[in-house]
Each structure stands twice: as C-alpha cells, then as structure tokens.
Amino acid sequence: MDNATKNKWDRAALFFDVMAGYGAEKRWEAAKTELFSHMNGKVLFLAVGTGLDIPCFPENKDIYGIDISPKMLEKAENRVQNYVGNMTTEVMDVHDLDMEDNCFDQVFTSCTFCSVPNPVKGLKSLYRVLKPGGELLMFEHTGSRYFPISLMMNVMTPLTRQIGPEMNRKTVDNVQQAGFDDIKVTNVYLDVVKIIRATKRAP
Numbered sequence: 001m002d003n004a005t006k007n008k009w010d011r012a013a014l015f016f017d018v019m020a021g022y023g024a025e026k027r028w029e030a031a032k033t034e035l036f037s038h039m040n041g042k043v044l045f046l047a048v049g050t051g052l053d054i055p056c057f058p059e060n061k062d063i064y065g066i067d068i069s070p071k072m073l074e075k076a077e078n079r080v081q082n083y084v085g086n087m088t089t090e091v092m093d094v095h096d097l098d099m100e101d102n103c104f105d106q107v108f109t110s111c112t113f114c115s116v117p118n119p120v121k122g123l124k125s126l127y128r129v130l131k132p133g134g135e136l137l138m139f140e141h142t143g144s145r146y147f148p149i150s151l152m153m154n155v156m157t158p159l160t161r162q163i164g165p166e167m168n169r170k171t172v173d174n175v176q177q178a179g180f181d182d183i184k185v186t187n188v189y190l191d192v193v194k195i196i197r198a199t200k201r202a203p
C-alpha cells in the first residue's frame, strides 16, 4: 500500500464533499449519468471517493468499488447503502489489485487518473483484471494541448498535487501505453474533461 497517497486522500476526505459535491459534481452529473448508464455485467468502479458518483449509477447493477483511502470509503458508506442494487467496497490500491486476472466485464473510473501516482502501472492493473473483450470507461480531466490552458495547468499541478489531483495528466496516452485498444475520446469540456472508452482486445 502506498501510504503517502492513502494519507493524502484520507486528509482530503474531510473536506471533499464541500469542495467537489456542489460545483463540479452538479456540473458533470448529466455526462456521468450517461456514461454510467452503460454499466453491464460485473463492474469494477475505481475510485469510489466519498461516493458522489453513486447517485448517478443505474439501478440493479453488480458493482465492486475500491479506493485507496479508508476515510473516503467511510464517508461513502451511506451512499453505498442507499444504492439500489449490489454494491460492495474495499480499500485497495489500484497499483496492487488483489484480484485474479480476467474477472471483470467492465471497469469505470471517475476523476481518478488525475490522482493515481503511477497512471500507466495503475491502468495496466485494470487491464489485467478485465476480461478479454472487456471495456474501460472513464470520466477524467486531463491536461490540455492548447496554450494558455496548458501553461496554467502546468503551473497549478505542483500545488494541487500536494492536497489532491494533478491537472496536467496525459491520460489518453497513458491508456494507450497500458495496452488498451480501440480508444475513443469524447470531449465534454474543451479538451480537458473527457470521456475515454477503450477495450482489452479479445484473443
């Protein structure tokens, strides 16, 4: 377990709902709801956080949620209990998934790979646990290709990473480096907030 990352997000859990629960979460609610409506089969959800995404999940799905932060999952507990369907959660680091190969039909992420310290390693772990032909569906914010947004994000990142996410991640490139195929990107806001869909190629 990466204790530095765990401790950082344990601290962030104290104020996360106030920081993210109103502005950002309300703004992206429709796009997230549409993305999550594609949940099917056995789903791995990384990272649950305080569970702000859960009200956007379709009912009656089979969802296994993980997060590195026990404090985040404690805060999520009510939302997990209120989910109409089968949802369980566990503290787990995506770099070191405690599951057998090829066991999930889909993996969903939401504002996660701005935060995972070694994104390519984390994405390779997700690839390992996905069944061949399985899908990765991500709602992520990334760096931008366009000046001056790119400059702003590069300047902000050393500060934001102290308390939470990085602003300049190249998540689409990372998905490709991790070995995923058939990568499709839809921009939700500029080229910063994106939906990324990719598959683990069936043999």
Ligand SMILES: C[S@@+](CC[C@H](N)C(=O)[O-])C[C@H]1O[C@@H](n2cnc3c(N)ncnc32)[C@H](O)[C@@H]1O
Pocket (backbone or CB within 6 Å): 005, 009, 010, 020, 046, 047, 048, 049, 050, 051, 052, 053, 066, 067, 068, 069, 072, 092, 093, 094, 095, 109, 110, 111, 112, 115, 116, 117, 165
């Ligand atoms: C920006 S929050 C997003 C939470 C939630 N998906 C949301 O949108 O409200 C990022 C989350 O990633 C989790 N996280 C960071 N690194 C992780 C890792 N290595 N393994 C699992 N979860 C991790 C943090 O604990 C935190 O809950």
